[in-house]
Amino acid sequence: LMLGDSESEASWSEFFSWLKNRNLRGVDLVISDDHSGLVKAVRTHFQGVTWQRCQTHFMRNIMDATPKSVKDELYPHLRAILDAPDIGTARLLLNQTLEKFEKKAPKAMQVLESGFDDATAVLMLPEKYRRRLRTTNGVERLNEEIRRRERVIRIFPNRESVVRLIGALLMELDDKWTSGKKYLDMTEYLQWQKEQKQACDRNNVVHIR
Template structure:
């Protein structure tokens, strides 16, 4: 039996349609005929009787049709759906295509999370399906992420001990009371017991402050976080005070990359290459005492150069907090000396955020940034563990 016989079509009519009609319309018509024929067969099987057939096996009777729209990959179609008197017949077509629709919706969400604007998503959908969806429709779909992101962001942290934490904050723009304001996004990552990086905290707050950091830390502790051995961050004064007050027995490691940058910002732009090399050499030491000796050598070497006075003062004042990573096992040190990985993660968030530019509210920011961080987490869990000792 040929396809034309199965669809009950006239080959000459189809040929004429192909030659003289819009191909999209032809394809849609063929799909409609195929699906309607499929539903007719399913109703016959359900009834266990053909049209006008008299049989003792009959379960029910036909009761006409109703129309129902269906979105498929080539666009929206309208189907004549057969029904029965008892109303307990349901074609499989809609169940199957519901899964396709769900995958399509998830595809749109993924585009948004990956930094595609709602306008562009709408254009992509129109190109693929021939059906225009509004920007507000795409935006409303993203709300489906809310319970997923919220559950992830509030998951328990008492299932394992996080020895090393990394904390940072970035600023975004949010509309609030018809104004555009800056909001701080607090992010915490950790090296977990499986030696993989993990995002353990996200919060959108008014500004980066001691109170804001204390609220963020309390949020982590409420989820079961125990005091870590070491926290790595920049030198924000409010964060330093919050760590000291809210974590017992935790050391603070100042990001060495930020620290060296602070030092080099206070030296002349030219003729300072050797000084920079000497400062960098401090952080190549094998232990704190060796680093301290190297630091003293640098200070003694350049102490008579007035143009380096502020840089040397910064080095002296920040040295102890910048070499805490050297107290940890050697295999850990390359991962603990800076917040570089968190900076790169922030850049990934920023890349998506720049497409939106201004979030309509705090929840939309939490939703999108949370989805980005969840995606990062999934990638980390699929990677090989960091080359670290487990103890």
């Protein structure tokens, strides 16, 4: 747990540096919304990792830029893109949607096209893991639980009191996560990752005769 005064790039950078000093290693994927300070800090501190733009936030960004009269018609097309079984299908549906709505909702199509690659990065993963790794819904539920508790206090007398309250809540939730059903069983992912590395190594072999 670390307190920050804002969601600026500097605050996120401080937090990521702190995590790395606590021996955070081997990060493959970061899921977040498109907050500029956060994304810049991710790019700086976790170079080479895949960034997955939260699809819930992405959908909201597109719909906010869509004329009200077009929203009901556009929504199933967006859902089909994000639910596509592979990147080829997703890109095909993207092109069809851009063509159909470029005049009806030009601003929304700009948001869709510019954010497509980041919002569909999760399609590179095994299908089993995509649904829970394509949004920040898990951490959003955690944040809601924190907010529910802190609304009772309203104003904290000092930073130490914040740490005590939120720290106690997080310890309680950590116990549940540790002893309860796993949010994600990473066994298959680690095997898939090993196979990907082996395939990459084979492709990089140079044969000398």
